[in-house]
Amino acid sequence: MSQLxxxxxxxxxxxxxxxxxxxxxxxxxxxxxxxxxxxxxxxxRDITIANLFFxxxxxxRVSFELAQKRLSADVINFSSSSSSVKKGETLLDTVNNILxxxxxxxxxxxxxxxxxxxxxxxxxxxxxxxxxxxxEHPTQALLDAFSMQEKLGDLAGKKVLIAGDIMHSRVALxxxxxxxxxxxxxxxxxxxxxxxxxxxxxxxxxxYNIEKALAWCDVANILRIQLERQxxxxxxxxxxxxxTFGVNKKRVESLHKEIVIMHPGPINRGVEITSDVADxxxxxxxxxxxxxxxxxxAALFLLANKGIEN
Amino acid sequence: MKYRASNVIVVDPxxxxxxxxxxxxxxxxxxxxxxDAGTTEGDFYEIPVNGQYVLxxxxxxxxxxxxxxxxxREDIHSGADAxxxxxxxxxxxxxxxxxVIQNKSQVEYVLNQSKQVLVEILPYGTxxxxxxxxxxxxxxxxxxxxxxxxxxxxxxxxxxxxxLRALQYCKxxxxxxxxxxxxxxxxxEGQINEGKISLENGMKGISNLSETLQIQRDLExxxxxxxxxxxxxxxxAESVGLIRKAKQEGMQVTASVFLHHLVFTENEAADFxxxxxxxxxxxxxxxxxxxxxxxxxxxxxxxxxxxxxxxxESKQLEFEYAEFGVIGLETAFQAAYxxxxxxxxxxxxxxxxxxxxREIINKPLSGIQKEGVANLFFFNHExxxxxxxxxxxxKSVNTPFLGKTLQGKIxxxxxxxxxxxx
Numbered sequence: 001m002s003q004l005x006x007x008x009x010x011x012x013x014x015x016x017x018x019x020x021x022x023x024x025x026x027x028x029x030x031x032x033x034x035x036x037x038x039x040x041x042x043x044x045r046d047i048t049i050a051n052l053f054f055x056x057x058x059x060x061r062v063s064f065e066l067a068q069k070r071l072s073a074d075v076i077n078f079s080s081s082s083s084s085v086k087k088g089e090t091l092l093d094t095v096n097n098i099l100x101x102x103x104x105x106x107x108x109x110x111x112x113x114x115x116x117x118x119x120x121x122x123x124x125x126x127x128x129x130x131x132x133x134x135x136e137h138p139t140q141a142l143l144d145a146f147s148m149q150e151k152l153g154d155l156a157g158k159k160v161l162i163a164g165d166i167m168h169s170r171v172a173l174x175x176x177x178x179x180x181x182x183x184x185x186x187x188x189x190x191x192x193x194x195x196x197x198x199x200x201x202x203x204x205x206x207x208y209n210i211e212k213a214l215a216w217c218d219v220a221n222i223l224r225i226q227l228e229r230q231x232x233x234x235x236x237x238x239x240x241x242x243x244t245f246g247v248n249k250k251r252v253e254s255l256h257k258e259i260v261i262m263h264p265g266p267i268n269r270g271v272e273i274t275s276d277v278a279d280x281x282x283x284x285x286x287x288x289x290x291x292x293x294x295x296x297x298a299a300l301f302l303l304a305n306k307g308i309e310n
Numbered sequence: 311m312k313y314r315a316s317n318v319i320v321v322d323p324x325x326x327x328x329x330x331x332x333x334x335x336x337x338x339x340x341x342x343x344x345x346d347a348g349t350t351e352g353d354f355y356e357i358p359v360n361g362q363y364v365l366x367x368x369x370x371x372x373x374x375x376x377x378x379x380x381x382x383r384e385d386i387h388s389g390a391d392a393x394x395x396x397x398x399x400x401x402x403x404x405x406x407x408x409x410v411i412q413n414k415s416q417v418e419y420v421l422n423q424s425k426q427v428l429v430e431i432l433p434y435g436t437x438x439x440x441x442x443x444x445x446x447x448x449x450x451x452x453x454x455x456x457x458x459x460x461x462x463x464x465x466x467x468x469x470x471x472x473x474l475r476a477l478q479y480c481k482x483x484x485x486x487x488x489x490x491x492x493x494x495x496x497x498x499e500g501q502i503n504e505g506k507i508s509l510e511n512g513m514k515g516i517s518n519l520s521e522t523l524q525i526q527r528d529l530e531x532x533x534x535x536x537x538x539x540x541x542x543x544x545x546x547a548e549s550v551g552l553i554r555k556a557k558q559e560g561m562q563v564t565a566s567v568f569l570h571h572l573v574f575t576e577n578e579a580a581d582f583x584x585x586x587x588x589x590x591x592x593x594x595x596x597x598x599x600x601x602x603x604x605x606x607x608x609x610x611x612x613x614x615x616x617x618x619x620x621x622x623e624s625k626q627l628e629f630e631y632a633e634f635g636v637i638g639l640e641t642a643f644q645a646a647y648x649x650x651x652x653x654x655x656x657x658x659x660x661x662x663x664x665x666x667x668r669e670i671i672n673k674p675l676s677g678i679q680k681e682g683v684a685n686l687f688f689f690n691h692e693x694x695x696x697x698x699x700x701x702x703x704x705k706s707v708n709t710p711f712l713g714k715t716l717q718g719k720i721x722x723x724x725x726x727x728x729x730x731x732x
Contacts, residue, residue, distance in 0.1 A: 090623075112629065113511055133630070135513070196515070198506075199509055
């Protein structure tokens with residue numbers, strides 16, 4: 001099986017198109033594995049993985065842990081709020097202490113952009129970025145691409161809408177890098193205060209009218225409003241946000257065509273998306289969750305293999 | 311004791327010997343003889359700098375020596391050592407200490423410390439008490455005690471009223487306000503320049519607007535008060551245009567650039583290296599070129615180092631948590647020679663790093679001529695220096711030149727009637 005061009009999965013930006021295709025095709029095989037009666041394979045036996053979560057997470061942590069257990073890896077979990085880490089021990093000290101116990105791979109979520117890149121300069125273990133602040137969330141983008149491909153086939157020329165809080169979203173940035181590399185067209189939609197100045201330079205369009213944006217797309221990836229990452233008021237109220245940018249049944253039904261609805265979760269029901277859309281037949285939100293395990297198994301498998309060879 | 315530097319090439323546009331090979335004889339801290347090379351005879355202590363350049367001692371308008379309060383990062387002695395090795399004989403230090411320099415006795419502390427080292431160290435006093443941006447300090451008393459000017463750097467003055475009153479208050483004693491111009495409300499949580507790298511790295515950006523808006527505001531206030539104002543470290547192409555226009559209108563405005571903005575761009579921060587985290591941030595190639603052009607045409611008056619020593623614990627961190635700042639005294643002239651030598655030429659660099667900064671603080675230098683003060687350094691342009699943590703003399707090593715090779719080496723310095731060879 002072909003390998004990746006990188007030792008770490010820090011972000012989609014560092015991956016080649018071939019890397020992405022390798023991970024997605026490997027994920028397809030693992031998806032078949034996790035649907036067998038016996039879901040576990042011995043692939044990563046003797047590999048020890050530390051899941052370091054310096055920021056709250058439920059679904060990503062569970063998804064990684066499940067992927068690791070399905071591959072028979074030994075898993076240790078470490079959770080800490082960022083503030084206590086910031087005030088006390090440095091990130092480097094924390095991680096070096098854990099690595100001193102002979103850990104092969106690190107899966108890290110951290111509130112600060114570039115934290116895994118910083119770590120990669122100082123430690124030997126393979127690192128998977130499970131989200132670094134407002135920067136990247138590469139496995140999410142990979143599972144989104146995988147889920148889109150399942151529905152639409154090859155993504156070249158497909159029209160993807162990413163709607164919501166672009167500025168505070170690591171999912172948006174990783175999606176942009178990933179989908180551009182796979183040849184999809186991208187439009188962003190949201191309040192101008194939540195769209196970074198000059199983002200068109202990354203090869204995307206901007207549309208401020210959600211109805212026009214929905215009418216244009218094949219897939220709509222609706223992002224969560226990241227209230228926890230906003231220290232400033234970027235829009236006046238959730239009510240007004242829902243009125244202007246919320247994806248609701250009326251807006252979806254007025255399209256006269258089928259579009260695929262996605263959301264990386266957790267959903268603010270009634271804000272960026274209403275329940276009747278999130279739970280509708282157009283929605284593949286739960287498929288995304290299932291595919292997340294397969295994609296993460298693929299990433300872990302490919303990186304660990306590389307590590308052993310080195 | 312008479313010292314002789316034989317066969318040295320003078321780089322000093324104010325000297326009649328500029329560009330000539332000369333012998334320089336120094337006694338009691340003064341240049342008693344300067345003549346064509348090979349024409350001096352007598353019994354001298356020979357300074358071993360044959361064939362090298364001799365330049366006037368440099369003057370930095372912006373350095374942080376962290377003393378008192380943060381001596382683990384730098385103190386007057388280590389800062390002075392770094393300065394001398396960089397060719398600097400005068401360094402103006404910002405009052406960002408603990409306690410901050412905001413009254414007569416604190417100004418005198420720095421001046422007294424300065425007497426113990428070869429470098430002339432001149433303190434700024436703060437504009438506001440405890441750098442709080444609100445209450446004015448005793449600027450007149452500090453001025454009388456030797457404060458070279460007033461600044462709240464590394465902070466900007468957020469309140470327009472405070473800036474207005476500071477500029478007004480300084481007028482009777484011809485004091486100068488120095489400001490690092492940025493609008494804090496627009497900088498917000500910004501980490502690097504707002505542009506390609508901030509987008510790709512998912513970081514909040516610091517826009518050019520955050521600087522130009524503040525400069526426009528301060529220029530309007532300065533026009534109203536008709537006072538003397540200096541902008542530290544302007545970083546954008548638009549800012550150069552604003553300063554150009556203000557000077558054309560005859561305002562008493564001067565501006566400096568930090569050396570790192572003339573060498574590096576935002577691209578250096580792409581892999582989250584905190585040694586490129588500065589305030590103002592490293593900008594784009596377009597801004598960098600506009601700054602260089604601003605220096606060349608005379609719109610901008612000085613190159614400063616913004617020497618900001620930071621301990622490893624403040625820098626070897628996640629980018630967001632690392633502090634803003636780089637050191638620069640030891641490398642500034644070599645870096646300027648390496649990266650700007652061809653564009654600006656050595657004579658212009660001497661103007662920008664020695665004579666013009668001294669004019670801004672009203673401390674003129676006599677230059678390299680007969681009966682002038684021996685305030686000079688020697689530069690061997692054929693040698694190279696590799697910048698490594700092991701050969702940095704500052705207490706901190708947060709330099710953006712780490713691992714880089716710079717052309718030329720400062721081989722010795724003469725000031726306060728003493729000389730050092732490196």
